[in-house]
Amino acid sequence: MTILRLRGFEIHKGLLDPAGQRAVLDDVRAVVKSAPFFRPVTPGGQKMSVRMTSAGKYGWMTDSKGYRYAEAHPDGQVWPAIPDRIMAIWDQLTGLERKPECCLINYYAVDAKMGMHQDRDEADFRWPVVSVSLGDEALFRIGGQKRGGKTDSVWLQSGDVVVMGGEARLNHHGVDRIRAGSSKLLPKGGRINLTMRVVD
Numbered sequence: 001m002t003i004l005r006l007r008g009f010e011i012h013k014g015l016l017d018p019a020g021q022r023a024v025l026d027d028v029r030a031v032v033k034s035a036p037f038f039r040p041v042t043p044g045g046q047k048m049s050v051r052m053t054s055a056g057k058y059g060w061m062t063d064s065k066g067y068r069y070a071e072a073h074p075d076g077q078v079w080p081a082i083p084d085r086i087m088a089i090w091d092q093l094t095g096l097e098r099k100p101e102c103c104l105i106n107y108y109a110v111d112a113k114m115g116m117h118q119d120r121d122e123a124d125f126r127w128p129v130v131s132v133s134l135g136d137e138a139l140f141r142i143g144g145q146k147r148g149g150k151t152d153s154v155w156l157q158s159g160d161v162v163v164m165g166g167e168a169r170l171n172h173h174g175v176d177r178i179r180a181g182s183s184k185l186l187p188k189g190g191r192i193n194l195t196m197r198v199v200d
């Protein structure tokens, strides 16, 4: 197993083997059954291209009222628990007693992307963010703590897991594009990304 370090992010290449990816995908499907994907709208009124849902005490969401963590899905139901197998990835890579209270699930159709941003709606940036890639490859761009400036890009493949922590916790990052047809994991193509965060 190789670990790449890029701008302070740790990229664990192929942490999940194909069987592990399928098992995590089954867990994601169970979450999505009770908390269906929705299409979030930015505070500025733009529909995001990704579809989202969450597991855990909190879900991350955005609408006209702003970016925030919410204790209920837009349909009013509480979020399902973070599946054990997904939590185990957090345990393996961070070794922390503290557990994430949110696992955000993003679905990228092949034409979806995510603009450069920081993950900064959490209370304490000393806790890392752990990000799992499933399905088609994504061109992931990493910058610094300030907007603009130099960036580096890397293709994330199914089974890769990124740890965004330490000095790099507030580095800007985004997804420029998805490489259609690059994985057979999702029958209809596209990509799923899971990000685990400590919220409170």
Ligand SMILES: O=C(O)CCC(=O)C(=O)O
Pocket: 104, 106, 114, 119, 131, 138, 140, 173, 174, 175, 193, 195
């Ligand atoms: O899809 C990814 O790899 C990153 C997702 C992300 O940055 C986020 O949800 O905050």
Ligand SMILES: [Fe+2]
Pocket: 117, 118, 119, 173
């Ligand atoms: Fe992010």
